[in-house]
Amino acid sequence: MKIVKVESFLVSVPFKEEYRGSYLNVHRGIKRAEHVIVRVHTDDGLVGFGETIGGASTIYLIDHLFGPAIIGYDPLDLERILELMDELDGWWRGSSIHCFQKAGIEYALYDLIGKSLKLPVHKLLGGCYREKIPLSWSIGIKPPKATAAEAEKRVAEGYRTVNLKIGSDIDRDIESVRLVRERVGDNVKIRADANQAFSSEVAIKVIKKMSKYELEYVEQPVPAHPISNMIKVVNAVDTPVSADESVISIQDCIEVIENEAADIIAIKPLKHGGLYNAKKVAIIAEAAGIPCMMGGKCELGIGVIASAHLVAASKIIEYDAEITGVLRHRADILEEPLKYQQGCLEVPTEPGFGVNVDDSKLQEFAIFAGTPPQKIWKN
Numbered sequence: 001m002k003i004v005k006v007e008s009f010l011v012s013v014p015f016k017e018e019y020r021g022s023y024l025n026v027h028r029g030i031k032r033a034e035h036v037i038v039r040v041h042t043d044d045g046l047v048g049f050g051e052t053i054g055g056a057s058t059i060y061l062i063d064h065l066f067g068p069a070i071i072g073y074d075p076l077d078l079e080r081i082l083e084l085m086d087e088l089d090g091w092w093r094g095s096s097i098h099c100f101q102k103a104g105i106e107y108a109l110y111d112l113i114g115k116s117l118k119l120p121v122h123k124l125l126g127g128c129y130r131e132k133i134p135l136s137w138s139i140g141i142k143p144p145k146a147t148a149a150e151a152e153k154r155v156a157e158g159y160r161t162v163n164l165k166i167g168s169d170i171d172r173d174i175e176s177v178r179l180v181r182e183r184v185g186d187n188v189k190i191r192a193d194a195n196q197a198f199s200s201e202v203a204i205k206v207i208k209k210m211s212k213y214e215l216e217y218v219e220q221p222v223p224a225h226p227i228s229n230m231i232k233v234v235n236a237v238d239t240p241v242s243a244d245e246s247v248i249s250i251q252d253c254i255e256v257i258e259n260e261a262a263d264i265i266a267i268k269p270l271k272h273g274g275l276y277n278a279k280k281v282a283i284i285a286e287a288a289g290i291p292c293m294m295g296g297k298c299e300l301g302i303g304v305i306a307s308a309h310l311v312a313a314s315k316i317i318e319y320d321a322e323i324t325g326v327l328r329h330r331a332d333i334l335e336e337p338l339k340y341q342q343g344c345l346e347v348p349t350e351p352g353f354g355v356n357v358d359d360s361k362l363q364e365f366a367i368f369a370g371t372p373p374q375k376i377w378k379n
């Protein structure tokens with residue numbers, strides 16, 4: 001089996017409502033996300049789909065750098081293909097410069113491998129450890145009362161964990177956590193993600209004030225680097241601390257473990273450069289006795305289900321997963337909707353990712369596809 005064609009499509013699907021997070025203390029509301037859908041064809045007529053985030057630059061790199069380079073390779077020779085893409089990428093912090101672009105292609109290769117072997121992707125990553133994935137619902141930054149109302153609504157839908165985006169205003173963050181705890185009771189897990197918003201001094205104060213509301217953990221309260229930021233917080237608070245932006249490459253994962261800079265690691269296959277590297281991060285964390293959580297990048301159906309297959313196959317990715325991105329969008333590009341029910345996501349058992357892309361929806365939401373690069377900037 002040989003790769004004969006690699007295509008990419010930039011799609012943009014509006015959100016149902018604005019989703020606000022804190023990124024290094026810059027507060028951005030997102031009303032729609034740009035996704036790149038990757039389609040890889042083989043000489044025996046198989047088609048694999050991948051998905052990643054990013055805009056025109058992602059399309060450019062897939063169409064003009066990584067895509068042409070892998071023509072003629074057998075998708076099953078993943079190690080060789082990943083090495084080739086890393087060589088083209090240059091080396092920086094573990095070859096993670098263009099992790100998103102490489103991951104989009106790698107996902108499509110996994111879909112192809114699964115289809116060619118007639119196995120679901122989780123069987124390639126460790127087999128079925130979980131058939132259904134319990135989920136956490138992430139609530140964007142909004143006023144405390146609205147935050148609590150949304151938490152209550154999601155718990156009623158079956159979610160047993162809610163994640164609060166924090167980092168905009170300390171008093172408001174604490175009030176949100178207080179109100180959510182009051183409304184959902186003690187049996188629901190509450191976690192918070194600050195997306196690097198605080199200095200270590202402020203983070204320590206905020207987390208200590210929130211400790212009476214029994215947070216499951218606080219994610220990335222401080223800037224990802226230097227790692228001393230995280231170490232200070234981990235050493236000063238009783239609440240568990242999770243590393244997200246601090247762990248991009250496999251080397252980052254080792255740095256966090258060696259420095260005891262986190263209690264939990266947030267895995268996201270896109271940021272690690274794909275499912276294969278994400279599994280390596282999970283295995284290293286497991287060896288160090290650090291449990292993991294599958295996070296999300298507000299993906300559509302392909303991106304979500306790729307992550308779901310990895311959770312299904314990885315015992316150590318044990319925290320309720322934040323792979324609900326597709327539910328934030330007004331539509332998806334799949335023929336059949338993903339099976340979300342009672343705060344869980346069912347993992348498909350059909351070959352590859354076990355989902356089919358609806359061509360008409362891909363066209364409907366495509367901003368452009370196969371467009372010469374000079375035209376990209378006009379869209």
Ligand SMILES: [Mg+2]
Nearest residue numbers: 193219220244
């Ligand atoms: Mg995060």
